Amino acid sequence: xxxxxxxxxxxxxxxxxxxxxxxFIISVPLGIFxxxxxxxxYKSVQxxxxxxxxxxxxxxxxxxxxxxxLFIPITNWLISKQFSYMAATIAPLATAxxxxxxxxxxxxxxxxxQKWSATCKQFGASLKQNIFMVVLPExxxxxxVETTNTLAALISFSIIAxxxxxxxxxxxxxxxxxxxxxxxxxxxxxxxxxxxxxxIKYTGSLVVQQT
Amino acid sequence: xxxxxxxxxxxxxxxxxxxxxxxxNLKNINLTVNAGETVAVIGRSDSGKHGLLRxxxxxxxxxxxxxxxxxxxxxxxxxxxLCQARRKIAYITGKPTLMHSKSILHNVALPLLIQGTPKxxxxxxxxxxxxxxxLESNQQTPVTSLTTMQLLQxxxxxxxxxxxxxxxxxxxxxxLDPKSAQIASNLLEKIKHxxxxxxxxxxxxxxxxxxxxxxxxxMQQGMIVERCSTYELFSQPxxxxxxxxxRIFAKHELPGSLRKRITHRALAQHxxxxxxxxxxxxxxxxxxxxxxxxxxxxxxxxxxxxxxxCGQTLNLMVIxxxxxxxxxxxxxxxxxxxxxxxxxxxxxPTIA
Numbered sequence: 001x002x003x004x005x006x007x008x009x010x011x012x013x014x015x016x017x018x019x020x021x022x023x024f025i026i027s028v029p030l031g032i033f034x035x036x037x038x039x040x041x042y043k044s045v046q047x048x049x050x051x052x053x054x055x056x057x058x059x060x061x062x063x064x065x066x067x068x069x070l071f072i073p074i075t076n077w078l079i080s081k082q083f084s085y086m087a088a089t090i091a092p093l094a095t096a097x098x099x100x101x102x103x104x105x106x107x108x109x110x111x112x113x114q115k116w117s118a119t120c121k122q123f124g125a126s127l128k129q130n131i132f133m134v135v136l137p138e139x140x141x142x143x144x145v146e147t148t149n150t151l152a153a154l155i156s157f158s159i160i161a162x163x164x165x166x167x168x169x170x171x172x173x174x175x176x177x178x179x180x181x182x183x184x185x186x187x188x189x190x191x192x193x194x195x196x197x198x199x200i201k202y203t204g205s206l207v208v209q210q211t
Numbered sequence: 212x213x214x215x216x217x218x219x220x221x222x223x224x225x226x227x228x229x230x231x232x233x234x235x236n237l238k239n240i241n242l243t244v245n246a247g248e249t250v251a252v253i254g255r256s257d258s259g260k261h262g263l264l265r266x267x268x269x270x271x272x273x274x275x276x277x278x279x280x281x282x283x284x285x286x287x288x289x290x291x292x293l294c295q296a297r298r299k300i301a302y303i304t305g306k307p308t309l310m311h312s313k314s315i316l317h318n319v320a321l322p323l324l325i326q327g328t329p330k331x332x333x334x335x336x337x338x339x340x341x342x343x344x345x346l347e348s349n350q351q352t353p354v355t356s357l358t359t360m361q362l363l364q365x366x367x368x369x370x371x372x373x374x375x376x377x378x379x380x381x382x383x384x385x386x387l388d389p390k391s392a393q394i395a396s397n398l399l400e401k402i403k404h405x406x407x408x409x410x411x412x413x414x415x416x417x418x419x420x421x422x423x424x425x426x427x428x429x430m431q432q433g434m435i436v437e438r439c440s441t442y443e444l445f446s447q448p449x450x451x452x453x454x455x456x457x458r459i460f461a462k463h464e465l466p467g468s469l470r471k472r473i474t475h476r477a478l479a480q481h482x483x484x485x486x487x488x489x490x491x492x493x494x495x496x497x498x499x500x501x502x503x504x505x506x507x508x509x510x511x512x513x514x515x516x517x518x519x520x521c522g523q524t525l526n527l528m529v530i531x532x533x534x535x536x537x538x539x540x541x542x543x544x545x546x547x548x549x550x551x552x553x554x555x556x557x558x559x560p561t562i563a
């Protein structure tokens with residue numbers, strides 16, 4: 001029984017951690033980029049900004065379950081390339097994470113840039129200097145907090161993905177409650193999910209306290 | 212002829228961008244400031260003081276007109292040159308934007324770090340700048356718990372690291388209590404001398420203006436309505452805004468009981484109130500008593516006080532003169548002619 005739970009836990013953690021890492025790596029530059037071009041004096045850049053921002057807002061509106069459905073062709077293609085079903089689920093999961101985190105990073109960066117615009121002008125700072133010397137040091141703790149929030153959301157999403165057969169604690173809990181009833185394992189799976197969620201949130205609050 | 216003008220604006224129009232709530236347009240600003248001067252910019256809220264300082268700080272670009280600083284025309288400039296020019300102009304607000312994750316020292320060193328100064332040297336210069344504003348201690352503390360006064364000091368220090376020649380202080384004294392405002396004023400004056408700065412300060416602090424400002428700009432609805440020396444402002448304010456300012460902040464106010472009885476029309480059974488102000492070096496008593504003797508009038512001193520303005524002493528006096536209004540007008544003319552600025556400010560009924 002514990003072996004089953006541990007395997008499922010491992011699968012869930014791998015899914016969420018990989019998706020979260022991909023989301024962080026893509027979202028931070030993307031969010032900063034979108035925020036930085038939002039104030040551009042050039043019309044064409046403004047257009048790119050509006051386009052990007054609206055696309056992100058649109059995709060963000062899709063419920064996660066349907067996002068997985070949308071990703072079925074990609075998932076199938078990945079599986080045909082010898083990826084496990086679990087690994088293939090990472091694609092929609094990472095996409096959801098990217099969308100969430102990019103909007104947050106964009107908001108945080110935008111606020112800081114607004115606050116600093118006059119001062120940076122005064123210092124004669126270029127956009128690059130503004131990002132690397134002001135925005136990043138100031139915003140990194142906030143980015144980390146948002147990342148933990150995103151991870152917590154990704155855990156929920158991975159459970160949904162598990163219900164569709166992606167493996168992990170979600171799949172285990174559903175299997176052991178419908179097809180092959182085993183209440184202790186279901187309870188254990190639920191407890192584990194709650195525990196991970198709490199752990200992630202606690203880490204987030206630690207980061208907040210540090211700053 | 213223009214060599215000594217460190218700041219010069221000719222027919223400048225400008226718009227302050229940013230927060231839409233306080234959009235003030237500067238209209239047709241003509242202004243010159245000499246090097247080493249301390250100039251106060253006074254005026255009501257939203258009269259364009261902030262916009263004027265932002266324009267000179269090169270934060271808002273003029274729409275029309277010519278803005279030159281240090282005899283360099285800065286109206287049309289590539290953005291890289293603009294960055295260079297901005298560094299020589301300190302602009303402080305007393306509410307600096309600071310990096311909360313870093314120490315005071317790092318924040319003060321930030322302008323240098325951005326320019327690519329090595330970290331050690333930038334920190335050293337920042338330490339010196341903090342010393343100049345009397346903030347040598349706790350340089351390593353984070354900036355989250357600074358007092359209003361310390362924020363101002365940090366702002367000053369940060370603006371000093373580039374060795375500017377002009378300091379624009381935007382309303383820095385207003386948020387402080389009278390005692391702190393005094394300390395801040397003294398600090399500003401000290402920095403001015405050690406750093407050889409030209410200071411433009413938007414303030415309504417009459418004490419600071421009296422003590423340290425050489426001249427005053429009075430603004431109203433985005434326009435400069437008066438440009439005079441501090442002494443002139445207090446002795447002969449011309450514009451409505453200046454008169455209002457003097458009345459409210461410099462306490463040139465008549466006693467309340469008298470103010471209630473005063474009228475502006477010459478009625479029967481009334482006598483004239485005359486306000487006189489004069490320079491210290493005159494012999495006012497003699498002129499006054501001589502003239503009153505000559506016209507055979509009696510007078511009663513209601514108010515008299517002295518004020519020190521920029522090293523000069525301004526004497527103010529309000530007297531009531533008993534007699535025919537025609538004669539009083541002649542006396543006033545006579546006094547004005549003899550260097551005692553006088554005006555009839557109203558009429559009060561004679562108490563039986």
